[in-house]
Amino acid sequence: MSNKLSKLIDFIRNLQNPMEYDLEPYKKVLEEINNIKLRNLSDYQLKELSIRLKKQARDGISHEKLLTESFALVRETSRRVLGMCPFDTQIMAGIALHRDKIVEMKTGEGKTLAATMPAYLNALTGKGVHILTFNDYLAGRDAECMGHIYEFLGLTVGHIKEDMDIYKKQNAYWSDITYVTTKESGFDYLRDFLCMEKEKLVHRPLHYAIIDEADSILIDETRSPLVIAGKVEEDVENQIYLSDIVRNLKPNDDYETDKYKRDVYLTDKGLSKVEDILGCDNLYHSKNLELLTKINCALHAEVLLKKDRDYIIRNEKIEIIDEFTGRVADKRHWPHNIQVAVEAKEGIVSESNGIIMGSIALQHYLSLYPRISGMTGTANTAAEELIEFYNKDVVVIHTSKPCIRKDHPNMIFANKLAKQKAIVSKIKRVHKTGQPILIGTGSVEESELLAHNLREEGINCQVLNAKNDEMEAKIIARAGEIGAVTVSTNMAGRGIDIKLGGEKELDRDKVCTLGGLYVIGTSLHESRRIYDQLKGRAGRQGDPGESRFFISLDDELIQKYDVSKLISHNYSPKHDEVVEDPVIHQQLERGQRIIEGYNSDMRRQLWKYSFIIEQQRRIIHNKRQDILIDKVPLKILSIKAAERYDFFRSQVGEETLRKVEKQIILYCINKCWADYLDYISHIRETIHLVVIGGKNPLDEFRKIAIEAFDEMMNRIEHEIVNTFHDVEINEDGIKIDKARLKVPSSTWTYLIDDSPDQFSNLPLLVKTVTTTITGTLFSLQSIYKRIFKKKKISK
Incomplete structure (x- = not known):
């Protein structure tokens, strides 16, 4: 039974x-x-x-x-x-x-x-x-x-x-x-x-x-999203000027942030101050749309993105730190205007700005x-x-051997100072026994501060973070040796096993006797999976091991998401006292689940915005692929430019002319699609403003994307015909050196560190600047025509 x-x-x-x-x-x-x-x-x-x-x-x-x-x-x-x-x-x-x-x-x-x-x-x-x-x-x-x-x-x-x-x-x-x-x-x-x-x-x-x-x-x-980009000229001096402006703004006076500190907004006072400096009557007028975007991005870069937490500077370049792994996110950019704003903030002249020529989300x-x-x-x-x-x-799949790792209860403190003292004290006690220790920290800054504190206590340690991520395999290989102390960001959580006794496991039995690898976490993370990954570095394949996490009620994550509000205000622990109240432990776990739900909702929001662009991308990709592999006959020029086509067919032959037509079509598809992506990226950065006009950003974005895509499909045909009339053709095909069919001088790939915050409901913005908005901003058709007008081809 x-x-x-x-x-x-x-x-x-x-x-x-x-x-x-x-x-x-x-x-x-x-x-x-x-x-x-x-x-x-x-x-x-x-x-x-x-x-x-x-x-x-x-x-x-x-x-x-x-x-x-x-x-x-x-x-x-x-x-x-x-x-x-x-x-x-x-x-x-x-x-x-x-x-x-x-x-x-x-x-x-x-x-x-x-x-x-x-x-x-x-x-x-x-x-x-x-x-x-x-x-x-x-x-x-x-x-x-x-x-x-x-x-x-x-x-x-x-x-x-x-x-x-x-x-x-x-x-x-x-x-x-x-x-x-x-x-x-x-x-x-x-x-x-x-x-x-x-x-x-x-x-x-x-x-x-x-x-x-x-x-x-x-x-x-x-x-x-994955991106391939091509070289284009960029005006960076103006962004540096805008960064200087926002650097002198005062928090809570000139700007405010949302409760999660994921978005930042100008107040009425800050708005007036910026408008006076720039000499414009109304920053929210439709004619100032691009300037408004750059100001907001400069403010975002200055207030919300922090060096050694969100990015590092290495070899005179901004390198983004992956929030989940702590590694440098290889070839990662923020959305274009944010990337330029961060570079301007740090006084770095970008060498990689360009127009997006192709993009697809990993999903x-x-x-x-x-x-x-x-x-x-x-x-x-x-x-x-x-x-x-x-x-x-x-x-x-169950483990082949039972997991015997000891996961000790979290230790919670009232403040960071008490937590840091407890962490150092715990490391000292464990280190005296020779048991290897791996400490997972939340940022580059925190890892370096903890390493400094340990060295002051006479504890030699290895540091693994985004600044030396190329040393990861070598450092992790030694993390299981007797007496080893490794301070790492979350990057130590994936990919490489930590073997007890060192890479060749020479002292494995001794380390097992000492209790295996001791994992210490210095804070909670937005995802419980990162929390579990760090613990999982110990106790592999039935090995012994231990883990414990140290948390303070003023940790950045707890403050950022107002998790502290879940905790009773009547509870005020002493300065160095461990918080024993089980209710607080429960509420912190609840807070972590709330944060995960928030991040999950963000991903859903991004998916909704990217879905229609992906459907359009598949249409244009399949159309181009069929032409590239000669799956469909080419008839545009013989119909739309019959006189010129017949002339060159008699001069260079049918086969050469087919090659010319194919080359022109492929080029024009690429060019028009790149222009479309450039346009739609500007729309994505500003679409949230329609909230102030009482419109739904997602609905408006879809309307614009559909109209712009239809316009682009019609424009491709006109581009093909006009290009055919412009190029010089001989027996070898198009004279590329005299044609305008040149591809960018260089291309490169990167990922956009996308954020759905640009699609937020703007509660603070609605509250503070509604009275300054003119109705023209919310005529999205006029915005579309103004931005895209230069790309249209007269019929």
């Missing part, structure tokens, strides 16, 4: 939760795999079996029918080639991955090896499998290590590096299995959009992807794969969003 009751409880829990805990369907397949005995076969026989499986797959036999044999084959090959035989838990994880699930496996449980089985099975058809990793280091490491399995079994393996030439990338992408970061794969997709010759395309049709660190990529990174890029699956150590709190946005269930 108890067994039936347990199954009923599991059934009810699965109905209410996108987390899948019932592993019985996977255990049945596992049993079939385990019953296949291949140890007595020779290497040659194993390779013959792989050839047979490949033929069956390409003859149309379903993957499900090949699953048990292929998984058993990879397991035996791994044992022989790598000396690692996948555990039953890894095999079940592989089955779930093949069935397009998101798999939750705790740190150290062998996700990389688990992925080899579904990767092999799905690569048998020859259509290609992408294993999308979190960073370049992991892509290279996993391709080199796991590649031995695939090559033994007759499959090809590729690894994409950022600086590869086109031909090496083509070879890598056309391999059976390709290891590549999600971002670089997306960037290559955008580069393909700019191709003028089909021979230079690097991607083939997308087929199946396994996403490593899936929660980070599918949830956290979904706010970061939309990943949806281009017919099938995706993913694996992570922390999917629990992201499960609902994974269902909502990707229709992906999360399968929880």
